[in-house]
Amino acid sequence: MMYRLRFIRVILQSFLTRKRSILEPLTLKFWVIPLLDTDLTLLFTHTYNHYMALARWNLVFNSEFRTGALKRGWAPVTTKETIKYKRSIKAFEIVTLHTKLLFWNERRFYHKHTFRVKGEIRAICFIEGMLRGPKGHLKPSEAFEKLGVHLESPPIPNDLDGWINLEFEKI
Numbered sequence: 732m733m734y735r736l737r738f739i740r741v742i743l744q745s746f747l748t749r750k751r752s753i754l755e756p757l758t759l760k761f762w763v764i765p766l767l768d769t770d771l772t773l774l775f776t777h778t779y780n781h782y783m784a785l786a787r788w789n790l791v792f793n794s795e796f797r798t799g800a801l802k803r804g805w806a807p808v809t810t811k812e813t814i815k816y817k818r819s820i821k822a823f824e825i826v827t828l829h830t831k832l833l834f835w836n837e838r839r840f841y842h843k844h845t846f847r848v849k850g851e852i853r854a855i856c857f858i859e860g861m862l863r864g865p866k867g868h869l870k871p872s873e874a875f876e877k878l879g880v881h882l883e884s885p886p887i888p889n890d891l892d893g894w895i896n897l898e899f900e901k902i
Contacts, residue, residue, distance in 0.1 A: 733767050741785050745792035751888050753794040753882065756831040759786055765822040774820040778857070782857060783844045784809075786830040789844070795880045803877070810839060811859035813894060819853055824848045831890070833857075834884045841891065850887050857891060876888040 741759065751757070761782055763769060768778045787807040790801050799805045821824055829845040839859045846854040862869045875882060887895065 746831040806860045
């Protein structure tokens with residue numbers, strides 16, 4: 732239930748703000764609600780995923796992809812993620828979630844989510860994802876083409892190159 736309410740809030744906020752470039756970093760704030768987002772004191776692992784999912788919707792609806800999402804039924808889907816927890820997030824804290832699209836290749840988009848409380852980094856997550864529509868998933872170049880947007884991907888950060896090329900099929 733709380734996810735749905737937050738989803739509605741994120742979408743409404745997106746429509747009330749100017750459309751931004753897909754490469755602009757975005758920020759969302761969440762108040763950690765005891766027993767909904769946490770056990771008695773600490774944030775549930777799945778709550779991090781909920782916050783990141785809302786951040787990706789925020790990225791879609793605050794950017795050039797808004798048109799595709801509305802007219803063509805596109806939705807962001809995660810295909811791989813890696814998260815590093817530095818320190819726990821506790822009940823009643825206000826989490827600031829910074830989201831940045833780092834780059835894309837011929838198959839996927841790559842994002843970075845940074846969780847902060849009072850300016851201190853609590854967790855960092857790297858996400859591989861795609862846009863999915865009614866007819867299946869879209870390659871980044873197809874999505875940009877359908878929107879008439881011409882953007883070059885920023886270069887791959889060196890520290891992510893090995894992570895991107897992991898062969899999960901062999902596991």
